[in-house]
Amino acid sequence: ETGVTQSPTHLIKTRGQQVTLRCSSQSGHNTVSWYQQALGQGPQFIFQYYREEENGRGNFPPRFSGLQFPNYSSELNVNALELDDSALYLCASNPGGLGNEQFFGPGTRLTVL
Amino acid sequence: AQSVTQPDIHITVSEGASLELRCNYSYGATPYLFWYVQSPGQGLQLLLKYFSGDTLVQGIKGFEAEFKRSQSSFNLRKPSVHWSDAAEYFCAVGAIDNYGQNFVFGPGTRLSVLP
Numbered sequence: 001e002t003g004v005t006q007s008p009t010h011l012i013k014t015r016g017q018q019v020t021l022r023c024s025s026q027s028g029h030n031t032v033s034w035y036q037q038a039l040g041q042g043p044q045f046i047f048q049y050y051r052e053e054e055n056g057r058g059n060f061p062p063r064f065s066g067l068q069f070p071n072y073s074s075e076l077n078v079n080a081l082e083l084d085d086s087a088l089y090l091c092a093s094n095p096g097g098l099g100n101e102q103f104f105g106p107g108t109r110l111t112v113l
Numbered sequence: 114a115q116s117v118t119q120p121d122i123h124i125t126v127s128e129g130a131s132l133e134l135r136c137n138y139s140y141g142a143t144p145y146l147f148w149y150v151q152s153p154g155q156g157l158q159l160l161l162k163y164f165s166g167d168t169l170v171q172g173i174k175g176f177e178a179e180f181k182r183s184q185s186s187f188n189l190r191k192p193s194v195h196w197s198d199a200a201e202y203f204c205a206v207g208a209i210d211n212y213g214q215n216f217v218f219g220p221g222t223r224l225s226v227l228p
Contacts, residue, residue: 100215
C-alpha cells in the first residue's frame with residue numbers, strides 16, 4: 001500500500017470522447033506525476049505538477065492536460081480520445097525533488113473503442 | 114533528451130541462482146537513476162536509487178545496483194533469486210530538461226523464476 005489511490009479502476013470510452021482520471025496523493029506530497037503505460041511497455045512520463053503548477057512534461061500532445069488541487073488530489077484529462085490512448089494510466093506522488101521516491105497508485109485501465 | 118535501454122526483454126533463472134539485469138542510459142550529465150519492480154496486479158515499487166556518492170547502492174529485497182559512468186550503465190543484481198522475485202523490472206532516469214523535470218523509463222525486463 002502506497003497511500004496513493006486512483007479512480008476509476010477501469011474505464012471504457014469511444015474514440016473522440018473526453019475522459020477525466022483522478023488521483024489522490026499521499027498527504028504532504030506536493031508533487032504528482034502522471035504516466036501512460038501501454039501493454040508490454042514501460043511507463044511513459046506525461047507530466048508533473050508541483051504545488052498546482054506544471055513543472056515538467058513529456059512528449060505528449062496538448063490534449064493531455066492536468067490539474068492539481070490543494071487537497072493532494074489531481075486529475076488527468078484527455079480530449080479527443082484516440083485508439084492508441086488505450087493504456088494503464090498511473091499517477092505517482094512524492095514530497096518534491098527529483099531524487100525522492102515516487103509512490104505509485106494502482107492505475108486506471110482505459111480502453112478506447 | 115535522456116533515454117534508457119534494457120537489452121533483455123525476458124530472463125529466466127532458477128530459484129537460488131544469481132541475477133543481473135542490464136540497464137544503459139543516455140544523458141549529458143549524471144542523472145538520477147532508479148530501479149522499479151512491477152508485479153502482476155500491483156503498482157510500481159521502488160527497489161533502489163542513485164544520484165551521487167557510493168556507486169554501489171543497496172536496495173530493498175536484497176537487490177543492489179552499480180553505477181558505472183564510463184559504461185553509462187546501472188545494472189541491477191541479486192545474489193540469490195527467490196520465486197517471489199518474478200515480476201517486471203524497470204530502469205528509469207530522472208533529469209531536468211527545457212520543460213522541467215522529466216522521467217524516462219526503460220521498456221522493462223520480465224523475470225521468470227524456475228523452481
